[in-house]
């Protein structure tokens with residue numbers, strides 16, 4: 001049976017390990033859904049650990065055998081709009097990734113369960129994600145529903161086709 005990952009809150013000291021997981025994960029696992037042109041433009045911009053997340057106390061790392069194999073978290077701040085007013089009932093899922101050598105072992109599920117528990121304890125009743133096209137099944141398995149296809153602006157002139165997904169603490173009976 002697979003060992004359950006150990007989770008802890010990330011710190012700025014995890015920057016290198018988190019960046020390594022992001023690079024390995026996004027570089028390998030996004031290929032089935034995105035062209036090389038999109039990946040060449042976007043990967044350099046989304047595979048560095050975000051210092052604000054690492055310092056924020058709601059970003060987590062998952063360890064197996066003492067090695068960081070996954071990362072992910074949540075914030076009230078909306079990604080790409082750190083200074084916009086926050087909705088105290090709406091959390092945003094941030095920068096999830098699992099090392100491709102360790103997928104389908106419940107690493108991201110454990111991270112998501114921690115996010116849901118902590119976000120709800122902080123008052124969030126809704127969680128939102130801008131999911132990559134390859135992550136839709138994962139988010140659905142965690143109770144999110146897809147509400148729209150969107151292009152997430154990464155920087156001027158570079159967008160990442162994504163899915164806007166939402167999870168309500170009280171599930172919609174239509175789901």
Ligand SMILES: CC(C)(COP(=O)(O)OP(=O)(O)OC[C@H]1O[C@@H](n2cnc3c(N)ncnc32)[C@H](O)[C@@H]1OP(=O)(O)O)[C@@H](O)C(=O)NCCC(=O)NCCS
Nearest residue numbers: 029097098103104105106107108109131132135137138141
């Ligand atoms: C999406 C991602 C984080 C999932 O990580 P993971 O650790 O493999 O996920 P888990 O093992 O916890 O999977 C939990 C459940 O999600 C679903 N799931 C996860 N990956 C899936 C896949 N590739 N296909 C279908 N369902 C999947 C399954 O229901 C799974 O449960 P099961 O394995 O018991 O069937 C990982 O594939 C990844 O890093 N992808 C690339 C980066 C990315 O797109 N990140 C999201 C940014 S929005």
